[in-house]
Amino acid sequence: AQSVAQPEDQVNVAEGNPLTVKCTYSVSGNPYLFWYVQYPNRGLQFLLKYITGDNLVKGSYGFEAEFNKSQTSFHLKKPSALVSVSALYFCAVSPLGNTPLVFGKGTRLSVIA
Amino acid sequence: GAVVSQHPSWVICKSGTSVKIECRSLDFQATTMFWYRQFPKQSLMLMATSNEGSKATYEQGVEKDKFLINHASLTLSTLTVTSAHPEDSSFYICSAFRTGANGYTFGSGTRLTVV
Numbered sequence: 001a002q003s004v005a006q007p008e009d010q011v012n013v014a015e016g017n018p019l020t021v022k023c024t025y026s027v028s029g030n031p032y033l034f035w036y037v038q039y040p041n042r043g044l045q046f047l048l049k050y051i052t053g054d055n056l057v058k059g060s061y062g063f064e065a066e067f068n069k070s071q072t073s074f075h076l077k078k079p080s081a082l083v084s085v086s087a088l089y090f091c092a093v094s095p096l097g098n099t100p101l102v103f104g105k106g107t108r109l110s111v112i113a
Numbered sequence: 114g115a116v117v118s119q120h121p122s123w124v125i126c127k128s129g130t131s132v133k134i135e136c137r138s139l140d141f142q143a144t145t146m147f148w149y150r151q152f153p154k155q156s157l158m159l160m161a162t163s164n165e166g167s168k169a170t171y172e173q174g175v176e177k178d179k180f181l182i183n184h185a186s187l188t189l190s191t192l193t194v195t196s197a198h199p200e201d202s203s204f205y206i207c208s209a210f211r212t213g214a215n216g217y218t219f220g221s222g223t224r225l226t227v228v
Contacts (some may be wrong), residue, residue: 043219
């Protein structure tokens, strides 16, 4: 069965510092990988996805993610954190690209001014 | 870009009543829509997959008679919580799928409180 692990419940980072939100997955084959952000009482906003090609994917709001097949990881990164990106972040996987997304438990990112 | 409208944003209802939540894809046709439930500080749990014109496929443990899903057109899916009870209080989110682009587009969610 496919699964997604986000090992950190909470990530705290000072404004202006680089941030990383970790994600590992367990899926057979070549999965489609996604990152979403959720603000309080809101739906999910798409940040970026990886299907194939360059392992470094660039997305919205200056976020990027690095796909590492050998480590089955897809960590989310941002070179310089802003207070405005404090939110809940979800990593998700779809084995075939059109099947329901399987989500990690989420990581709460707090950027401190 | 793809937009999914979900209504209502929040609803309070009395125990025993039914509540309908609508999910509309505004600028694209969605052959498949997914319904998720999210408990406080937890992840999204898939409830069911609905395909236009056919019966929804429910995940194990989800009561199909309590959570009625209808996908009557390519742009509208509805989730009806029947005979709601306080334990049904949750945040419900829909997602519409289309091939290409980002694939999955989420509604803004519905906060249901049953009193």
